[in-house]
Amino acid sequence: MTKPSSTTTLAPAALAPISKLWATVGHVLPWAIAIGFFFVAEGSLSIGTQIMIWILFALSLDLILGYAGIVTLGHAAFFGVGAYAAGLFSIHFSPDPLIGHIFAIVVSGLLGLVTGALILHTTGVTFLMLTLATVSLIFEFGNQTRWLTGGDDGLQGMRVDPIFGMFEFNIFGQTAYVYALVVLFIWFLFSWRLMHSPFGRSLDGIRQNSRRMRAIGTPVWWRLLAIYGISAAMAGSAGALLAHSTRFVGLSSLSLLTSGIVTVMLILGGTRKLYGAFIGAAIYYLVQDSTAKINPHFWEFIVGGMLIITVLFLEGGLMDLGRIGRRLISRFRQRSDLP
């Protein structure tokens, strides 16, 4: 049912030498902005932290949706479970954030492997429905087990110790910001390496033509299961960041709407580019934040409108604007090179 999509160039190796400079700039810029933001925007660091959490979440979705071509609407399950795992761990076992974070990663990763093993042999709409059923089931579980999760009041009463016993989570959110940035950077390096490995290339192949990949001997199901588990663990990590930085976990972190939002972010930024998640999440969050001030429901208009326009006219997401721009520039240059 999926049509073979064209292979997009993977920066930077495949780019022409002229744009090598641009590629370097592209790599440095997001991190420079993130580090600069820490010093400039002292008052609004919590917004920055939120954005990075969503970036990580969208990045995890890019691995399965963008690279492996797994169309899911159930990704919020792993995000929410990671958040609840981190929150419950800090309440019942230990308030140490790093151990709690690892616990959350393991729990959501295992959940990803178990649900993935059950449903990954299906494709298309059936798979989509199974992911919907999964996320709805987990949502209802969170809603019903009030004694454990606090139901729709959310999970309260978390205590979070200072990181390494030194850096306390203060009200200015400096620790939370750096914590989120470091975690995001580690996961980014990991994903970059993974997607440029033979494993990552095989996922690319599976997305384009899974039958042919099977025919040349790729264990398709195992590859998909592996990336599904990894992506789930990563989403859980984003959830843990959310729990630790806000000391609260809301039921909405498990909702279908959350799955929808993260998909919107990724598509808006552009899939299969890793940095697409950065642009998409940041722009989505800022638009939502500023339009919600005008009217609390206005952002839904904007987001819905952006989605419709992106699908109809801008299939590669906002990251494609750069490519379109570069193509225009190079065309302009070629023309000026003429005698």
Place this chain on the structure above:
Amino acid sequence: MSLGFALTILLDGISYGMVLFIISVGLTITMGLMRLVNLAHGSFAMIGGYIAGYLTQGGTNFYVALLVAAIIPGILGGLAEVTVFRPLYRKAELSQVLLTIGIVFVSTAAVTVIFGAFPYPVVFPEYLTKPVDIGFRTYPAYRLFLIAVGGVVAIVLWYLIENSLYGAKLRAAVDNPRMARAVGMNVNVLFTGTFMVGCALAGLGGAMGAGIMSLEPSYALKYVVLFLVVVIVGGEGSFKGSFVAAMSLGIIDTVGKYFFSQAAPYLLYVAVFILLLWRPQGLMPAKSVA
């Protein structure tokens, strides 16, 4: 457990299933015919419901309101099919999911801005709100009304699909759209017409079923899972399948609410989960049955 009690639960389940069926039947045909993953179907049901609510609160006759609640979503559906959905048929599933979710967001926001964020009631005629005697006990007239209308819709649709030329074309196009085009059928017109009928039925279902599935801005997103479940469980494009699926889901959900109120929310999803793992193509795939 007395027989009367069992019958009551059965009637509750059937009336709920009828609403699910009326709303979902359009979706099953569009998904089977156009291979379109349409998450926006709930939006049309919601629009129908709000129109009926607005009109009946203003004192319009209930049946006139129902008619309008079917006609306007039908027209909107036709417009949307020609402008937005048609470019989507050739695109991958992901694009379809995204664009239709976009429509859900926009319609949700529009409804909130126009009608407010609170539940919005449809005013039913007084005789429908009273219980009536059905022999062994009294039973809400509203639920009987749902069963009656649902039954009529099901029979009319069944007759149309099985016996009319339109139905024959529809079945042919679901089975093999390329061949249908090749023998000279205008599949585009068939698509638009069918889409309109589907959206009109969704609007009707949303308006009628407002007593069970209350209207609120989150309606479109909240219930679309249920409608999709009916379609997928029944088998895409399968008319009979979606009827059976809607009835089963209505009854399963009602039984769950009566007997395992704690586990009820899971029951439905667990049932769907197991069923789809057991039969990924649904209960009655269109190509072998309809």
